[in-house]
Amino acid sequence: SVELVGNFEVFMNWVDEIRDMMVRTNADNPRDAKKAIEFGAEGIGLCRTEHMFFEEDRIPAVREMIIAENVEDRVKALDKLLPFQREDFHGIFKAMDGKPCNIRLLDPPLHEFLPHDDASIEELAKQMGIRPSDLKKRVVDLDEFNPMLGHRGCRLAVTYPEICIMQARAIAQGAVLATKDGHKVTPEIMVPLVGHVNELKMLRPLIEEAVNEEFEKAGVKVDYTVGTMIEIPRACVTADEIAEVADFFSFGTNDLTQMGFGYSRDDAGKFLGEYVDKGILEKDPFQVLEQKGIGRLVQMAAELGRGVKPNLKLGICGEHGGEPSSVEFCYNTGLNYVSCSPFRVPIARLAAAQATVKKRKGDSHRDK
Ligand code: PEP
Numbered sequence: 256s257v258e259l260v261g262n263f264e265v266f267m268n269w270v271d272e273i274r275d276m277m278v279r280t281n282a283d284n285p286r287d288a289k290k291a292i293e294f295g296a297e298g299i300g301l302c303r304t305e306h307m308f309f310e311e312d313r314i315p316a317v318r319e320m321i322i323a324e325n326v327e328d329r330v331k332a333l334d335k336l337l338p339f340q341r342e343d344f345h346g347i348f349k350a351m352d353g354k355p356c357n358i359r360l361l362d363p364p365l366h367e368f369l370p371h372d373d374a375s376i377e378e379l380a381k382q383m384g385i386r387p388s389d390l391k392k393r394v395v396d397l398d399e400f401n402p403m404l405g406h407r408g409c410r411l412a413v414t415y416p417e418i419c420i421m422q423a424r425a426i427a428q429g430a431v432l433a434t435k436d437g438h439k440v441t442p443e444i445m446v447p448l449v450g451h452v453n454e455l456k457m458l459r460p461l462i463e464e465a466v467n468e469e470f471e472k473a474g475v476k477v478d479y480t481v482g483t484m485i486e487i488p489r490a491c492v493t494a495d496e497i498a499e500v501a502d503f504f505s506f507g508t509n510d511l512t513q514m515g516f517g518y519s520r521d522d523a524g525k526f527l528g529e530y531v532d533k534g535i536l537e538k539d540p541f542q543v544l545e546q547k548g549i550g551r552l553v554q555m556a557a558e559l560g561r562g563v564k565p566n567l568k569l570g571i572c573g574e575h576g577g578e579p580s581s582v583e584f585c586y587n588t589g590l591n592y593v594s595c596s597p598f599r600v601p602i603a604r605l606a607a608a609q610a611t612v613k614k615r616k617g618d619s620h621r622d623k
Pocket residue numbers: 301303362486506507508509510511572573574
């Protein structure tokens with residue numbers, strides 16, 4: 256088995272010599288990030304910061320923040336969260352040691368952090384020292400019929416800017432600590448679910464102000480970029496406007512498939528199997544990027560974006576980033592990198608190399 260492992264490494268080294276598209280990983284903590292580096296990841300393409308909010312030591316502050324009735328109380332709760340987030344990002348920057356780290360601001364609707372059944376609400380109210388009826392009211396207020404189309408992503412940051420500012424500060428403070436530890440740090444701050452350029456126009460200055468203030472306070476200078484997820488069809492169609500205010504795009508093809516087809520990510524499994532069996536669809540579009548429709552949206556956004564900014568950095572962080580035929584599509588569309596879960600990184604490396612070979616072969620045919 257030692258020989259097998261050795262051969263595998265030799266083989267993957269060949270693969271990497273051929274490959275000319277980067278492969279990153281989706282990772283939410285230093286442990287996953289380190290594992291992904293062992294698998295050959297060249298950066299983090301998506302750190303979903305919401306996962307950090309669920310951890311036992313900070314969920315009480317998260318819930319205080321959510322049920323706060325005014326800005327002052329919300330900021331007080333966010334002040335409690337800040338040191339946790341600072342350490343989260345410090346750890347990730349250390350683990351990545353200079354490789355780019357794309358950190359996405361809070362994405363899910365806030366009610367995901369609250370219990371919904373009466374018994375749990377009652378217990379939580381007791382823990383928090385508030386009336387169960389008050390907590391229940393807040394849960395009901397936040398409830399949505401269509402949460403995936405609801406109050407989430409950058410819409411949270413627009414309505415509760417203090418959440419976005421806390422996260423921006425924590426990213427900067429984590430970057431300062433990692434820099435002082437002797438690491439190079441390359442943060443990319445990503446705004447989720449942008450559908451209108453004005454969302455990014457409003458949020459970008461807030462993020463920059465918070466980050467720059469932290470760097471000035473610490474007397475440390477770190478280069479960072481601010482960009483956006485492209486995961487709403489309208490964002491693809493208006494990508495030229497969005498590119499004016501974004502340093503990078505990362506395609507969220509999970510949501511883009513959901514909103515492009517109008518298929519719920521959470522429920523479409525109930526009929527998609529039959530769609531495939533009956534030949535309406537060739538493949539499950541949540542597994543394999545559907546190229547004629549969703550892929551065209553990706554191409555359109557890439558072209559519009561690069562038309563405005565020729566060097567606009569493009570990546571993908573949806574599940575498709577680790578699926579070979581989708582990786583080939585991303586390569587042919589000119590993406591700088593794909594990002595996928597740690598265990599799919601070697602497959603993505605191989606698929607990227609195969610796409611490179613295939614394209615070169617095609618090009619040389621055309622030359623003749
Ligand atoms: C996506 O929508 O493709 C994405 C990467 O974000 P999430 O899966 O967290 O919605």
